[in-house]
Amino acid sequence: MKVDRRSFLGLGLGAVAGIAISPVGAKLTDDSSIWTQNWPWTPVPPDGKISYDHSVCSLCPGTCGITVRKIDGRPVKIEGRDTYPVNNGGACLHGIAGLQYLYDPCRVTTPLKKINDRFEPISWKEAIALAAGHLGRIRKNDQAHTLACITDTDQGSVAGLFSHFMTAFGSPNHFVMPTLESWLALTAQTLHGKGYTLGFDLENADFILSFGAGILEGWGSPVACFKANSSRKQRKAKLYQIEHRLSTTAAAADRWIPVTPGTEADLAMAMCGVLLTENLFDSEFAAGFKGGFNRFNAMVQQKYPVEKVAAATGISAADIKKIAIAFARAKMPVAIPGKGRGDGAQSLKEFAAVHTLNCLTGNVNKKGGTFIKPVHDYLAFPDPVLDTAAKDGFGKAKLGASVQEMVTNINQSADPLVTALFVYNANPCYTLNDPSQTRAAFEKIPFVVSFSSFMDETAMASDLILPVSTFLERLEDVPSRAGLANSVVGLTRPVLDPVFDTRSAGDTVIQLAKTLGGDMARSFAWNNYRACLEDVAAGVWEDLSGNGYALLAEGPPTDSVETSFAFLSDNPQTIYPQGDYALTLVPIDNMRLPGTVPAASPFAIKTVSDRVLKGKDVCVEINPDTANGLTDGGFATLTTPTGSARVRVNFNEGIMPGVIGMVKGLGHTFDNKYVAGKGVNIHELISPVIEPGSGLDAACGTTAAISKA
Amino acid sequence: MSELENKTEHGSVDGATEGAAEDPKNDTGLGLGVIFFIVAFLICFLSGWLLFPKLLYSKHEQPFNFDHALHVQETGDCESCHFLRDDGTFSGIPKMASCLDCHTDEPMGETRDEAIFASEYVAKEREVPWYVYAKQPDCVFFSHAAHIEAAGMDCVTCHGHIGESTTSRPYEENRLTGYSRDIWGKNIWGIKKNSWDRMKMDDCAVCHKEETGHQGYCFQCHK
Numbered sequence: 001m002k003v004d005r006r007s008f009l010g011l012g013l014g015a016v017a018g019i020a021i022s023p024v025g026a027k028l029t030d031d032s033s034i035w036t037q038n039w040p041w042t043p044v045p046p047d048g049k050i051s052y053d054h055s056v057c058s059l060c061p062g063t064c065g066i067t068v069r070k071i072d073g074r075p076v077k078i079e080g081r082d083t084y085p086v087n088n089g090g091a092c093l094h095g096i097a098g099l100q101y102l103y104d105p106c107r108v109t110t111p112l113k114k115i116n117d118r119f120e121p122i123s124w125k126e127a128i129a130l131a132a133g134h135l136g137r138i139r140k141n142d143q144a145h146t147l148a149c150i151t152d153t154d155q156g157s158v159a160g161l162f163s164h165f166m167t168a169f170g171s172p173n174h175f176v177m178p179t180l181e182s183w184l185a186l187t188a189q190t191l192h193g194k195g196y197t198l199g200f201d202l203e204n205a206d207f208i209l210s211f212g213a214g215i216l217e218g219w220g221s222p223v224a225c226f227k228a229n230s231s232r233k234q235r236k237a238k239l240y241q242i243e244h245r246l247s248t249t250a251a252a253a254d255r256w257i258p259v260t261p262g263t264e265a266d267l268a269m270a271m272c273g274v275l276l277t278e279n280l281f282d283s284e285f286a287a288g289f290k291g292g293f294n295r296f297n298a299m300v301q302q303k304y305p306v307e308k309v310a311a312a313t314g315i316s317a318a319d320i321k322k323i324a325i326a327f328a329r330a331k332m333p334v335a336i337p338g339k340g341r342g343d344g345a346q347s348l349k350e351f352a353a354v355h356t357l358n359c360l361t362g363n364v365n366k367k368g369g370t371f372i373k374p375v376h377d378y379l380a381f382p383d384p385v386l387d388t389a390a391k392d393g394f395g396k397a398k399l400g401a402s403v404q405e406m407v408t409n410i411n412q413s414a415d416p417l418v419t420a421l422f423v424y425n426a427n428p429c430y431t432l433n434d435p436s437q438t439r440a441a442f443e444k445i446p447f448v449v450s451f452s453s454f455m456d457e458t459a460m461a462s463d464l465i466l467p468v469s470t471f472l473e474r475l476e477d478v479p480s481r482a483g484l485a486n487s488v489v490g491l492t493r494p495v496l497d498p499v500f501d502t503r504s505a506g507d508t509v510i511q512l513a514k515t516l517g518g519d520m521a522r523s524f525a526w527n528n529y530r531a532c533l534e535d536v537a538a539g540v541w542e543d544l545s546g547n548g549y550a551l552l553a554e555g556p557p558t559d560s561v562e563t564s565f566a567f568l569s570d571n572p573q574t575i576y577p578q579g580d581y582a583l584t585l586v587p588i589d590n591m592r593l594p595g596t597v598p599a600a601s602p603f604a605i606k607t608v609s610d611r612v613l614k615g616k617d618v619c620v621e622i623n624p625d626t627a628n629g630l631t632d633g634g635f636a637t638l639t640t641p642t643g644s645a646r647v648r649v650n651f652n653e654g655i656m657p658g659v660i661g662m663v664k665g666l667g668h669t670f671d672n673k674y675v676a677g678k679g680v681n682i683h684e685l686i687s688p689v690i691e692p693g694s695g696l697d698a699a700c701g702t703t704a705a706i707s708k709a
Numbered sequence: 710m711s712e713l714e715n716k717t718e719h720g721s722v723d724g725a726t727e728g729a730a731e732d733p734k735n736d737t738g739l740g741l742g743v744i745f746f747i748v749a750f751l752i753c754f755l756s757g758w759l760l761f762p763k764l765l766y767s768k769h770e771q772p773f774n775f776d777h778a779l780h781v782q783e784t785g786d787c788e789s790c791h792f793l794r795d796d797g798t799f800s801g802i803p804k805m806a807s808c809l810d811c812h813t814d815e816p817m818g819e820t821r822d823e824a825i826f827a828s829e830y831v832a833k834e835r836e837v838p839w840y841v842y843a844k845q846p847d848c849v850f851f852s853h854a855a856h857i858e859a860a861g862m863d864c865v866t867c868h869g870h871i872g873e874s875t876t877s878r879p880y881e882e883n884r885l886t887g888y889s890r891d892i893w894g895k896n897i898w899g900i901k902k903n904s905w906d907r908m909k910m911d912d913c914a915v916c917h918k919e920e921t922g923h924q925g926y927c928f929q930c931h932k
């Protein structure tokens with residue numbers, strides 16, 4: 001017997017046949033596919049005890065209540081908090097992605113000091129000593145008023161502490177970034193007197209006339225607005241959207257009324273005129289009209305006749321009349337101002353004219369109407385101890401009505417108007433129009449201290465960074481802002497210990513004041529920020545610490561308010577897009593791209609459509625009728641009086657001919673490969689124009705040209 | 710005549726003739742081949758059935774024996790130890806705190822297992838590192854609440870008569886996937902006779918199809 005080739009063939013075939021009808025093949029196929037799903041490097045979050053913490057999201061002025069799900073103390077998920085009086089269980093994409101900010105590549109992880117244009121880490125002790133040293137010298141040289149401060153809001157105890165610090169230090173130069181909240185407060189102040197702001201009962205209104213307000217693009221408290229819009233159909237409430245493009249809000253509206261950008265204020269004035277001529281205003285409410293009503297009446301009839309405004313706005317005279325009449329005849333009409341998110345460059349004239357429509361209908365301080373409500377006053381700071389330096393400094397004139405005016409003044413002055421600057425939770429070197437002006441002003445300031453969680457454009461332009469814990473790591477009261485009907489203050493609570501060597505800005509300010517010593521220290525007697533919060537918010541602390549929020553006011557305010565027409569009857573100038581180019585460039589607010597602080601999370605930026613951001617290129621919207629020689633998706637050069645940029649073209653029949661739309665929130669220059677280096681910062685293409693009467697930048701667009709690149 | 714012509718002319722007849730004319734000793738080659746085939750077949754076939762499952766699964770004894778039947782008798786039901794929490798999550802294997810509702814570090818019975826439990830775990834305040842037979846992988850979201858409360862299912866449908874067992878069988882872990890053998894099932898072909906014999910995705914889908922008319926969508930479980 002010879003073992004030959006056939007024997008081996010038999011062996012092999014036998015083995016194959018034996019295995020084939022055994023379970024090995026089927027089982028191993030299944031197992032190996034499962035094995036590939038369990039690579040050791042695939043992250044698997046560890047299991048553990050589940051717990052939930054209630055807190056408040058402060059990523060935007062929405063102030064939604066959130067519930068943070070934790071596994072063994074490690075936060076793993078953010079959800080909207082059920083029954084929270086702002087958002088009632090909802091949350092937006094930024095809120096649910098909030099955990100990414102904890103580990104953001106741009107986080108400032110320790111105090112940093114700039115040495116030869118590079119940041120070097122230093123200890124907190126050194127950082128506070130460095131800041132206190134600078135500030136001490138300024139005070140000693142009787143220059144206390146040359147300390148300036150920029151915060152994102154003037155509401156809440158942390159902004160309150162900065163304000164307290166500025167007063168005790170002796171400087172009147174505390175500025176607040178332009179937000180919807182600040183515009184509404186300024187509008188209320190202009191028409192009804194100091195201490196008021198505006199809220200809109202969108203959930204109950206039956207006719208919403210929106211002057212470009214991006215109800216679905218982040219205006220006001222975004223989740224509350226989404227909810228009000230969702231319930232609109234059941235309530236049979238109407239939404240008319242006056243806007244130059246078919247935005248998401250316009251698409252959801254009952255009627256989209258395209259308007260030439262920049263003429264919204266004139267349109268609102270003309271509508272006021274219609275209500276007055278047609279005698280459609282509420283004479284009862286008009287009893288509270290004081291100063292200048294007759295003058296206003298005469299002025300609108302004369303300066304804003306419907307036919308003239310029709311030509312400027314691109315809306316027919318008949319339509320203007322019809323819309324105004326429909327609005328006035330509605331049972332619960334509300335007109336809302338604030339284009340897009342309503343922050344940044346807007347116009348007081350526009351806000352005031354739109355709100356005047358509300359006042360004329362008389363649907364004010366009533367269910368489903370506009371609420372003229374007192375600004376939250378739940379905080380009681382003790383009077384600061386003022387020494388001579390403080391009294392002298394605080395008595396000096398403020399450097400302008402807005403951050404933008406301060407920047408202009410610093411740049412124009414040969415003297416050092418500001419010798420030290422605090423910036424808290426704001427990014428003026430990115431968000432203000434023509435931020436190169438802001439950066440130039442920052443360069444003239446010898447000592448800029450940034451209180452920031454992230455290395456953004458403003459932090460990069462500072463000399464010292466005192467890093468702030470994110471909203472998930474710090475304690476803070478967060479009053480509802482931005483046009484909500486209810487007044488609520490929520491409590492942001494630390495859901496975990498700071499991931500890095502960061503602190504609450506409140507603690508840092510208190511520490512700084514204590515290190516400065518003397519009367520400064522006496523004005524800040526609290527041991528830490530928590531003690532300060534418990535003290536100054538004592539009236540609501542029980543609710544705040546127990547429920548996580550306190551309802552300050554619910555339902556229509558009962559105050560009777562007076563309305564002054566002094567500002568509008570002077571017919572303040574309308575700010576139109578500046579420059580001589582034929583087209584108009586306007587910013588677009590996109591719900592997926594925050595325009596201010598913080599910048600988008602990596603998650604959020606991934607959700608942006610490639611008709612907005614394609615790879616690293618921003619796409620500008622243009623009507624095909626205007627796009628002479630351009631191709632859809634092709635490259636183009638966009639030129640404005642302020643600058644130029646290479647962009648891609650996105651043909652959109654939903655934007656008015658003659659208008660170019662570019663999204664806000666791109667073109668960041670800091671070091672974050674997920675978020676920065678994509679697209680163009682539209683503010684680099686628009687120069688600020690200070691509006692007489694408000695002192696704020698009102699350039700919400702510019703003229704522009706576009707040509708094939 | 711060339712060889713090619715020969716072949717084309719005579720076709721296979723030539724071949725048959727050639728074969729018939731071959732040396733008879735060549736038959737042993739074929740015979741050996743058959744034997745080799747049978748031997749290899751048997752070895753592989755038997756290994757595939759008998760040895761392969763042994764090699765594929767590693768066996769682990771539980772830290773000590775657990776008498777389900779006794780506990781059910783004492784407590785009255787499964788839910789005393791395996792309960793739904795208020796938030797709808799399932800407690801799964803009870804933590805020591807649940808055991809301590811009845812047990813102390815004094816053994817309650819005479820058994821060796823009770824002694825180990827009391828001395829090694831209760832007294833040392835350590836959780837018992839039970840092996841979990843029915844553990845599903847991390848990529849699966851499974852809600853006990855939806856099945857027990859909403860669909861009114863009982864434990865036996867998926868877990869079988871474990872509540873009647875008096876001893877803990879060894880836990881078998883698939884060396885390749887790390888999964889418990891209960892997921893694939895005891896039968897190495899994955900053939901099942903009872904609803905609790907397997908816990909793979911197809912088994913979920915079959916039941917879902919029967920009960921709800923649809924086998925379900927990926928994202929319902931793979932979140």
Ligand code: SF4
Nearest residue numbers: 057062063064092095
């Ligand atoms: S709307 Fe604003 S506050 Fe609310 S969840 Fe989103 S980012 Fe947070």
